[in-house]
Amino acid sequence: MSLINVSNLTFAYEGTYDNIFEHVNFQLDTDWKLGFTGRNGRGKTTFLNLLLGKYEYSGTISAQVSFEYFPFSVADPTSQTLDVISEIDPEYIHWKLIRELNLLKVAEDVLYRPFNSLSNGEQTKVLLAALFIKENSFLLIDEPTNHLDMKARKLVSDYLSTKSGYILVSHDRAFLDNCVDHILSINKTNIEIQKGNFSSWWENKTRQDNFELAEDEKLRRDIKRLSASSKRTGGWAHEVEKSKNGTRNSGSKLDKGYVGHKAAKMMKRSKSIQQRQESAITEKSKLLRNIESSDSLEISQLPYHKQQLAELDEVSVFYGDKSVCSEVSFTIEQGDRIALTGSNGSGKSSILKLICGEEIHHTGVIRKDSQLAISYVSQDTSHLQGSLSEYAREHGIDESLFKSILRKLDFSRIQFEKELSTYSGGQKKKVLIARSLSEKVHLHIWDEPLNFIDVISRMQIEELLMEHTPTILFVEHDREFCANIATKIEAMD
Structure with a gap:
């Protein structure tokens, strides 16, 4: 076991003003099976490229392992599949490759066919086999499920469930649930890590979102009530203070000391209410930062004259x-x-x-x-x-x-x-x-x-x-x- 430490990571693409990551800190265990999730455009592939050292950034990423990225680029798809694997790993051990292919239900004869003659599913499985024969590396697996049919997805998911030491980017819930033990999620305002699979992470997120929505609604009501109360109390204090120079309806002179004390007491109460209001506003600002938009979408399909x-x-x-x-x-x-x-x-x-x-x-x-x-x-x-x-x-x-x-x-x-x-x-x-x-x-x-x-x-x-x-x-x-x-x-x- 070793650790990958990310400290104060900040990154933006050249020519842009918005940081994709800003002062990010977290720690990963290289034995984990990490599912990597987040909205499109949040920076999942960017983060993998930062681990690979492809971009300059501020902060530090420290690790005692090397990183390997999937899918590999294939320089000449017309070359024999075995040659493609040799380019990926010139020191590969053949029996280990055959072992991985067998686990992925890929016939050995694909190695002696042109790589571009393989189906999309076969190409994915061959490249995964080449990935897992590499040793002493932490694996960065970027969306392996695209173009895999359901049967192949189940097979690859079962295969990955027997492995460890990887970050897996996938948007397939069943696939993730079957083969990860931690979730690394890029949220709106932070990156967080939770133990468990996608479903347990989503359940926890939903529970937290519902709690924050309820708290937000409660604080909204409190702020509205405190705002009205503050205005009333402040108004009363002002009127009482003005009356210090006036007279009672009976014509007798007012006790200015009493009136001043009463006005000060009201002002103190008004300030207390304002402080409570500001505290509520501060608490409210901490909520809803990572709640994803889930507004319903619209569609208008034309009716048809036949069933x-x-x-x-x-x-x-x-x-x-x-x-x-x-x-x-x-x-x-x-x-x-x-x-x-x-x-x-x-x-x-x-x-x-x-x-x-x-x-x-x-x-x-x-x-x-x-x-x-x-x-x-x-x-x-x-x-x-x-x-x-x-x-x-x-x-x-x-x-x-x-x-x-x-x-x-x-x-x-x-x-x-x-x-x-x-x-x-x-x-x-x-x-x-x-x-x-x-x-x-x-x-x-x-x-x-x-x-x-x-x-x-x-x-x-x-x-x-x-x-x-x-x-x-x-x-x-x-x-x-x-x-x-x-x-x-x-x-x-």
């Missing part, structure tokens, strides 16, 4: 002579929230694109009305460029609604001024989802919409879909999301 929106009847998809899926049949009716499930490469994305009207070689029948309006969210975000305002105009959506949704998904106003191409992966996915929610359509089709999106935003999107019950067909490998949202599951395995 059934679309039907697939024994649809098979082909690329060249190869069939990627065969005889897929299901219907989409108003109010359905259909999860399309299956392993990577089973043709799920192809089916979504076919329903959207893309020309793909297939057999079978797709029945849908030519007037059916569909909003499609693709996996790919590389096309995003320009400003948010330009993007809203290009897609003919209400810009104020579009930006309001993004605000509720934790976009700061400064993000509105930035170029879309500079956004993080999670922020780009939020742009696609906000655009889809702003479009007036009959059917939403989302292809892996949650890749890179933080956990709190995922839960907000869940709440939205549960509240407004839009008709949606989606592919998503987040087990919790599917369990909470889907009214139907169409399996393609």
Whole structure:
């Protein structure tokens, strides 16, 4: 066991005015299995890069271990997989590599195939195996679940649960719960560490948030009451003080000493009330600093004149002579929230694109009305460029609604001024989802919409879909999301 000490860490990117980290202090044990969570753009990947020594910062980070980052960059994806591993670790021991591949259920023959011929899941598992054959290193694992299907996520999560000594960035709740024993969270105003998995951390956070909200409401009432009381008492003291030079109604002269004493007593009481009010305001300022925005989102789906929106009847998809899926049949009716499930490469994305009207070689029948309006969210975000305002105009959506949704998904106003191409992966996915929610359509089709999106935003999107019950067909490998949202599951395995 050794420690990683972070002391007085302050960092901002060159050319920006806002610090991502400011006077941060904490300590990590290198034997822990740390889940790393926080809203998109809070600095999770930045912190990993600081550990790797990629940026200059003020403060200190001290550790007696080296750091290794996943995913590794692969210089030549066309080279043999074994050569890729040799570049990552020239001194690797072959039997250890085979042991890790076996644990990850990867056949040894993948080592003798070009790396780019492997599926996304196979590539992830091979690189994880290469990561865990490195010794005496603390591992920084950045979002390994993207593009992994549910079965592969469970396998990788089980694999990581047998290991230790890592920080894992993931937004998949079930994945984190299975394989971490501590949570490192970047909050609005601080970084904190708690023992336990994501669910226990979230339960504690919810309990703390509810306590602070109740305290905040109590202090609001106290401040309002004390403010009114202070004004009344101060007014009375002022009137009594003025009466020192006056006379009683009976015409007899006032006892100025008595009146002065009474006025001083009232002023003292007024100051006491003001002090209590200021104390309450100070206490209130300590609350709600880390409560995340959980405002409900908005959606307005068009009604459709038929109960059934679309039907697939024994649809098979082909690329060249190869069939990627065969005889897929299901219907989409108003109010359905259909999860399309299956392993990577089973043709799920192809089916979504076919329903959207893309020309793909297939057999079978797709029945849908030519007037059916569909909003499609693709996996790919590389096309995003320009400003948010330009993007809203290009897609003919209400810009104020579009930006309001993004605000509720934790976009700061400064993000509105930035170029879309500079956004993080999670922020780009939020742009696609906000655009889809702003479009007036009959059917939403989302292809892996949650890749890179933080956990709190995922839960907000869940709440939205549960509240407004839009008709949606989606592919998503987040087990919790599917369990909470889907009214139907169409399996393609």
